[in-house]
Amino acid sequence: MDDLQHGTRNKRGDWAPSRALQISPLFTFPPRPIKILKWLPGYLLPWNVLFMASAVVFWHFLMPDFATMQHLALGWVLRLLALNMSAIFVFYAVFEARLYIRRRQGTRFKYNARFPDDTKSDVFFFKRQSLDSLVWCFGFGVPIWTAYQVGVFWAFANGYVQWVSFSGNLWYLLALGFVLPIWHELHFFCVHRLIHTPFLYKWVHSVHHNSVNPSPFSSLAMHPVEHILYFSSVLLHLIIPSNPILALYQMHFAGFGAMVGHIGFDKIEVGQGGFDTHAYSHYLHHKYFEVNYGDGLMPLDKLFGTWHDGTPEAEAQMDARFKRRVARMNRT
């Protein structure tokens, strides 16, 4: 595919989409139903439907059965950990291998023309971003993700939370399933702002930002404190009436879904066509650090003046904001 029909490439070879990023129309007032209907397919496909499907498949075919999870025991916990490790590795590696190791589409639709592992750096274990990322992801990320799953399913299995069934509460649970990514966005935005405060940034979040040019393996390259905060979005299901499949969807959205913002390509080519990744907003966060704390599903960045939609105007606004801040710091 000719990526220059969809965007531009600068002198360094970095590609950028020509269309500005859009904030979802869900929270516009007055409501714009036609716009929402047009936006809906991109919201659901491909990722939200994929993670919903993965939750259903895991729940019915791969998870330990419910009676087993009533009692905490090393056997099923380790089995779940092994399942999660394998699933995350396979899911991330499919994209990493195709786009970053075999480089099947070269730099077409790639935001940053360089490939991270072509440059060795002392900030990474073994001097390579991908290997460093795997240490954080599998040493801390997946075990903490699994620990949340163990706790939540144990609570469901023992009847400690309000479990509502699909048969009696279909519309409630469908509506809940629809808004869970929005809850994820709100939670992620708050956590993300918190870990950008100077102390937490220095000791916690800087690990994630070492990947200035992220790849799929960077997705869960986080300090364990960030993993604990990031995955805590699932605790909502201990408070409101819910269903374990939706709790699992929430966790798959956070675990597998972390990959979405770190693909580094705007489109993944498949045959003569391709599909949009929705990765640009979070890519801009990795590039500029202090924009796009969320993904634009809610207008939070817009509200706080940190939204960057990829246009030169947004760039100029961001530069002006940085200059004002430097001037303020110099005055104090």
Ligand SMILES: [Zn+2]
């Ligand atoms: Zn990131």
Ligand SMILES: [Zn+2]
């Ligand atoms: Zn950040």
